[in-house]
Amino acid sequence: KKAQQEERRGLPARTRDGHTVEIGANVNRPDQVPVALSQGAEGVGLMRTEFLFLERGDAPSEEEQYQTYRAMLEALDGRPLIVRALDIGGDKQVPHLQLPHEENPFLGVRGARLLLRHPELLEPQVRALYRAAKGAKPDALLIMFPMITTLREIEALRAVCDRIRAELDAPAVPLGIMVEVPAAAIQADVLARHVDFFSIGTNDLTQYALAVDRQHPELAAEADSLHPSVLRLIRMTVEGAEKHGRWVGVCGGIAGDPFGAALLAGLGVRELSMTPRDIPGVKDRLRDSDLAGLRALAERALDCESSDEVRALEGDAS
Ligand code: PEP
Numbered sequence: 235k236k237a238q239q240e241e242r243r244g245l246p247a248r249t250r251d252g253h254t255v256e257i258g259a260n261v262n263r264p265d266q267v268p269v270a271l272s273q274g275a276e277g278v279g280l281m282r283t284e285f286l287f288l289e290r291g292d293a294p295s296e297e298e299q300y301q302t303y304r305a306m307l308e309a310l311d312g313r314p315l316i317v318r319a320l321d322i323g324g325d326k327q328v329p330h331l332q333l334p335h336e337e338n339p340f341l342g343v344r345g346a347r348l349l350l351r352h353p354e355l356l357e358p359q360v361r362a363l364y365r366a367a368k369g370a371k372p373d374a375l376l377i378m379f380p381m382i383t384t385l386r387e388i389e390a391l392r393a394v395c396d397r398i399r400a401e402l403d404a405p406a407v408p409l410g411i412m413v414e415v416p417a418a419a420i421q422a423d424v425l426a427r428h429v430d431f432f433s434i435g436t437n438d439l440t441q442y443a444l445a446v447d448r449q450h451p452e453l454a455a456e457a458d459s460l461h462p463s464v465l466r467l468i469r470m471t472v473e474g475a476e477k478h479g480r481w482v483g484v485c486g487g488i489a490g491d492p493f494g495a496a497l498l499a500g501l502g503v504r505e506l507s508m509t510p511r512d513i514p515g516v517k518d519r520l521r522d523s524d525l526a527g528l529r530a531l532a533e534r535a536l537d538c539e540s541s542d543e544v545r546a547l548e549g550d551a552s
């Protein structure tokens with residue numbers, strides 16, 4: 235029975251009519267990789283590197299970061315690893331960095347904005363990543379940047395990557411961005427020209443689209459990623475990416491919800507990354523579906539008047 239279950243988890247998330255969605259795990263440490271693989275992960279779609287900084291009293295050196303990325307790649311044995319550059323600020327505070335207090339950190343210097351103001355954080359991380367890429371299979375390592383709002387940020391980050399890559403004589407690494415600010419979703423067709431892939435962070439995208447603090451104790455239920463406005467932003471992101479032949483993943487919480495995953499696949503999302511324990515349910519759901527049915531479901535959801543109405547579609551989803 236257990237062997238059967240393991241075998242099913244290892245099957246791809248392929249719909250009955252042959253459409254495959256890549257399934258990644260959100261994993262932050264090398265020792266978590268074996269568990270993710272046993273749940274059926276095909277790679278790591280989101281490594282939140284804040285955790286390298288949070289689980290200790292000081293910043294990890296370039297060398298320590300390099301060792302960690304290498305260990306991740308080794309544990310993954312050639313499967314893809316998407317490393318997200320440090321995403322500090324908002325709900326992710328790192329006391330030992332002693333960054334200035336902000337009145338409104340979710341709208342402040344966080345993510346890419348912080349990286350661009352702190353080369354002493356950005357550059358060792360990028361160096362560690364390109365060093366790790368030198369020993370990795372081509373395209374096994376991908377880098378993505380958090381909280382991108384404007385093209386200028388992409389250009390500035392890419393310039394740092396290009397310089398460091400040249401200094402190290404390292405191979406090219408696919409560069410992607412998190413789409414989690416509505417401006418990036420709306421302008422996805424422009425940004426797509428300048429990056430290799432998008433990964434939608436639906437937790438933040440929802441918070442910024444609906445103006446609901448993602449941690450607000452009273453408003454948690456209203457921060458609903460299935461709100462039609464959020465789904466429309468996801469659709470815009472996919473359309474913008476497709477214009478330039480880029481793929482779109484989702485690494486926020488709804489990727490791990492079977493119904494959310496069905497909707498996302500119907501919206502044209504090609505990769506879903508989630509907490510390892512959510513993988514078997516999502517795979518089963520997609521394997522029980524037809525792409526045509528998922529697309530029809532997504533079309534209906536985009537036209538819904540509320541997230542309740544979207545959820546009510548769950549019963550008749552195929
Ligand atoms: C997100 O915002 O959806 C996301 C995946 O990033 P984080 O939760 O780390 O902000």
Ligand code: MG
Binds near residue numbers: 414437438
């Ligand atoms: Mg986020």
